[in-house]
Amino acid sequence: MIKITVAQLNPTIGDIEGNVARMVDAARQAVAEGSQLVVFTELSLTAYYPGDLLDEPSFLQRVDQGIAALQAASRGLPGLHWVVGAPLPTEGPGKRLLNMLLVIKDGEVVLRYAKQLLPTYNIFDERRHFEPGPDVAKVLRIGTMQIGFMICEDGWNDAGTDYRINPFERMRDAAPDLVVSINASPSNIGKREQRHQIFSAASRRHRLPVLWVNQVGGHDQLVYDGASFAVLPEEGVVYEARRFTEDIRTLSFDGSRFLAASGEPLPPVPAEGLSTMAFYRAQIVLGLRDYARRCGFTRVVVGSSGGIDSALTLALAVEALGPDQVVGVTMPSSFSSAGSVDDSVDLCRQLGITLHTHPIADIVSAFGRQFEAGFGQPLQGLALENLQARVRGTVLMAYSNSRGHLLLTTGNKSEISVGYCTLYGDTNGGLGLLGDLYKTEVFALSRHLNEAAGRELIPQAIIDKEPSAELAPGQKDTDSLPPYPVLDEILKVLIEGDRLPAAEHEAASRFVEQLQQDEAGRALVDRVRGMIARNEYKRRQAPPIIRVRSRAFGTGRQMPIAAKHL
Structure with missing residues (x-):
């Protein structure tokens, strides 16, 4: 013995x-x-x-x-x-x-x-x-x-x-x-x-x-x-x-x-471990807790848009660090809906955290006037949309610098994959909690947190609303992207492939194979493949993310920027 x-x-x-x-x-x-x-x-x-x-x-x-x-x-x-x-x-x-x-x-x-x-x-x-x-x-x-x-x-x-x-x-x-x-x-x-x-x-x-x-x-x-x-x-x-x-x-x-x-x-040891959502939750909470502790941070700040990504980020941060160590900042622009601001207020009340309000409409307008005066043309279209994200990112970094909080970025794997994010804007931060979760998983994990808590930690209104960056009038994510249940299956095949768990790989592969049975589906898959390749430069400059899947962006997927991918 x-x-x-x-x-x-x-x-x-x-x-x-x-x-x-x-x-x-x-x-x-x-x-x-x-x-x-x-x-x-x-x-x-x-x-x-x-x-x-x-x-x-x-x-x-x-x-x-x-x-x-x-x-x-x-x-x-x-x-x-x-x-x-x-x-x-x-x-x-x-x-x-x-x-x-x-x-x-x-x-x-x-x-x-x-x-x-x-x-x-x-x-x-x-x-x-x-x-x-x-x-x-x-x-x-x-x-x-x-x-x-x-x-x-x-x-x-x-x-x-x-x-x-x-x-x-x-x-x-x-x-x-x-x-x-x-x-x-x-x-x-x-x-x-x-x-x-x-x-x-x-x-x-x-x-x-x-x-x-x-x-x-x-x-x-x-x-x-x-x-x-x-x-x-x-x-x-x-x-x-x-x-x-x-x-x-x-x-x-x-x-x-x-x-x-x-x-x-x-x-006896059970054959089954944690459910997928319970695993994601435990992994992300420990990852944030240790990252903050080892880097010398006790508090974090998150831009609260009223959307699902920032809501889930805030909820996970509260679990990892406690409500007294988490701060939200809502930054409405001229395109922000009243519902988004109200949803941020309701979310932060449910989580027991402080929410600051910092409107950005005047800053964006002043920047636009100065831009036109300096360059002789108005700021409009995509440049104006991205400016709003960059102003928000600047406000959050200024808060982080002045208060010593770690800024958490809120992008998910679906958006990061296809570049549906603004460099030096919503990509600002020291750590991303959701960067290895597809958008459909963000919704699923949000519902899991509510079910585990027995109450609406994340208001149902946030879970139910159609995703939007709110950078232009009436903007919806589906204006630029396929519906997330479609996009995510394509991304799983193109990014992770046979590294997926067997059942997930079989389901995603079958979905994409069926999609490619007609010309429109083939064109969609090729379009997504091109978006992934074109946005490598954004991912290279993004904050680290907590890995939860077998192939995550960062050290787990090393791709060249200046290359022909197709």
Whole structure:
């Protein structure tokens, strides 16, 4: 029997001293609970992913100091094995660093293992900094158990489709009693179930129990959901840590079963996780909370248009930070309807937040007069429409600068995809909460929040109204775009394709195939494809967004601007 403490922590990238302190606290808890082994996550010392901080000598010096601090702390907790992740130098040609797993005991490093499979796709770019480790399995005897070790991607290639090397095969030959895998696996819809399927299949195929430990927390665009788990060859997943929060839990393993620390059986793990909307909500709330905290913001400001996007942004911000930390600003123009202003007032009353009113009609008129005087022609059409958005963006940035609030941008994935947004206007901000949600999902998540609250957090009038930018008389989104239920299905196919969950991919593909049965439908799909390509320059300059789907704009979709796409 061995006791293992799963240390699912929320580390901060670059905060090596702070990360060490959290690890030491978890190790002390492990000792108090009688553990022989405490398991931290991939690159737990630095947090995942440090990016080009790894190129800075001073950063690597701090890494060395952090490892020394962990070794010193381990001397004060004799007998405990610490499994930690850190970037360490390599020897010979190639990249200068290895993505390493260390086992530390009594101040000494008793095992080193270098990650073999380095993901360089989608949001990952590990080959930028790391050299692959050798094709070997590393096993260590702890008490009566032989423990094997892996790092994240090493366990994802058991089907043999992505890499020539399959570390699970080497691990099977080493025949450990248990495999411990340390991870930094970012979350997106369907990812929990994908992990369970892949590691259950590998465990069953190789007859190896697996303990899979993941970090948690928001880091820029990415959110890590934790959800660490244990899997047995016959039973599948038998333990799961909490999602979207830190969780330090001690388990017992007797060679064939995982048990609670007390020896009691573990509760069953449900096959189904959160619903799609509950997942989006949890992911975005944690992403905003950690982004604001790590960047030093306590309050946020949002432009409240009376529309669905700003309403949902405000509601999610209130859940993440509390109503006292969220401010709305309504900025009516000569084209704004009275209903939109009233809806903003009603929304902010329901959410319990402050709403400021800052009309922009006089500013727009003055700008137009000065423009005509300076350039000899009136400001009209699209230029005038965009001016209103840019004035609003300027007002919000001025408020952000003067009060120290983080400005949240409100664009959704549908609008960002086709450029239905104004650069330096409604794209202003430090973070976008909805940028990976299609417009139809924005409506669905708004309804979910109301249902979960048992009341209208977001007034039904906002959910029911036809979307409009209100930058021209009688303007509706459908003046420029296909209806969102049509547009979103096209976008799913063109942007995410086979990265969509299977059922969603099948439905979207079937919809687009039917659409293309006639000339008008084919022309529509081509038009949307062209809009996506032409607006890459806007997305390149937009704020980061919180990723919730498998392919998000930002690091997950890297496309050239000056290129022929069609």
